[in-house]
Amino acid sequence: MDTSTLIHGRYKLKGDPTSGAMGDVWVAEDTKLGRTVAMKFLAQRRLMQQGAPTEFAESTARMFQREAQAMARVNNPRVAHLYDSGEHKDDFYIVMEYVEGKSLAKHLGTGPKLPLERTVRWTRQICEGLGAAHDVKVIHRDIKPDNIMITRQGDVKLVDFGLAYLADITQTHTIAGTPLYKAPERWHGDTGSERSDLYSVGCVLYEMLTGHPPFGGPHEDPMTVGRMHQEDALALPSAHRPGIPAQLNALVRILLAKDPDDRPKNAHAAENAIDEISRVLNATDDTIRRANVFDTPVSSASLSQHIEALDLRIFELEILHDRSDQLLIDARTEHAELTGQSGDARGAAALYDRLARDCQEFFGPYDVRTLDAFEGLARWNGAARTN
Structure with missing residues (x-):
């Protein structure tokens, strides 16, 4: 590639390219906007010179053009941006954000x-x-x-x-x-x-x-x-x-x-x-200790293990299902109840409060799941006030 010629009247190649399966990637200067970019060229002629079948070379060209289409669609700081695409001396190219x-x-x-x-x-x-x-x-x-x-x-x-x-x-x-x-x-x-x-x-x-x-x-x-x-x-x-x-x-x-x-x-x-x-990673030791303090005649160790298992179960269900899924509603209800039974009435009320608001949003204010969650909120709020 001739590095002395401006490509499309604006891009000046710098240094040596990095070669990949589909082409070469150069660092370049966009002289029009004064910024560093990355330019990727399809090595179509190289493929042909190496005896690649015409069908393969054409397929590779389509993939290269599709890469430009794909990148052009996505606008997010976690994806390298596409700036431009074109053709130079029968070679396709795309101009991308240079990631340092x-x-x-x-x-x-x-x-x-x-x-x-x-x-x-x-x-x-x-x-x-x-x-x-x-x-x-x-x-x-x-x-x-x-x-x-x-x-x-x-x-x-x-x-x-x-x-x-x-x-x-x-x-x-x-x-x-x-x-x-x-x-x-x-x-x-x-x-x-x-x-x-x-x-x-x-x-x-x-x-x-x-x-x-x-x-x-x-x-x-x-x-x-x-x-x-x-x-x-x-x-x-x-x-x-x-x-x-x-x-x-x-x-x-x-x-x-x-x-x-x-x-x-x-x-x-x-x-x-x-x-x-x-x-979880940012939780302090004090938070963990308070979460595991139980003042109840029920076996603390057994209850703690059950609540921990439910935490993990709810975590998994939230990944796999919509938040309105009945399995998730049931697991959250059981989690709130066990939290209250462990001696943490305020924690149980807070869990029921979030569940009630979610059920109201998902199912409406008069659905039995919404009413049950508000009943649990009132019950454990009452228990918290008497303690």
Whole structure:
């Protein structure tokens, strides 16, 4: 590529390119706006010179153009922005936001496992970016550490939408993807969906927690890795790293469910779950002690374990179902009752208050579930006043 010529009358290439499967990425200066950008060129002529079939070269060109379409749809700080696209001397190019930083893959390759706080924060930001993409019908299909940039400020930017699928446009399907992070259904030729992307997020989260992917390794045969994704039981992260909160273990298990229907209903649900985990990680010792003080003739240990199990059950149900789902309403009701029975009448009243307001919103003010929740609120408020 001639670096002395302005491309489209404004872009000046700088330094040497980074070569990838579909093309070369250059750092460039947008002389019109005075900013640094990244320019990705499709290596179509190189493919042809290497004897690639015409059909493959044309398919690659379509994928490249679809990458531009996909990036243009998404407007979110967790996704690298598309600025421009065009053609230069028979080569297609796209102009993107230049992300100053390094990939998550490089962070993972620098030593010990990542701290839990950083892992949780970056996972939430990955889900935020994916949620924005999914909202506009863009399925990434290649979420992996190499395609997750971490800026110098320590924030996530999703990049490389080269395998993206536009769910509202008829297009040629591809089963391409990176084996270590590819969902089980995609090994059977499935096009991919929001929940396929979330499986890949689970693989990345697992690697951030343990230092290695959940199935296979980079030097194993891809088909062997594929069989592992489809058939092998998952060893939870806590088996490799003691001290991981139960909620985080549960989220990994749900994200890596073999059946897509058993994964989070969307990226926003996963993001909300991560927010809840952040609160768990930020809980003070005093908060934990107060939550486990029981003044009741019922066995404290047994009740504490039951409430803890219900906390986890509610956390999982909120990932998998709408908040109006009857299973979730029942679990929250039982949680409020047991909290009151443990001696925490004010806590029970607060739980019933939130449940009553939610039921009123979901079902109306005269639904039996709403009335029952308000009755529980009044009952435990009364108990709190008499104590």
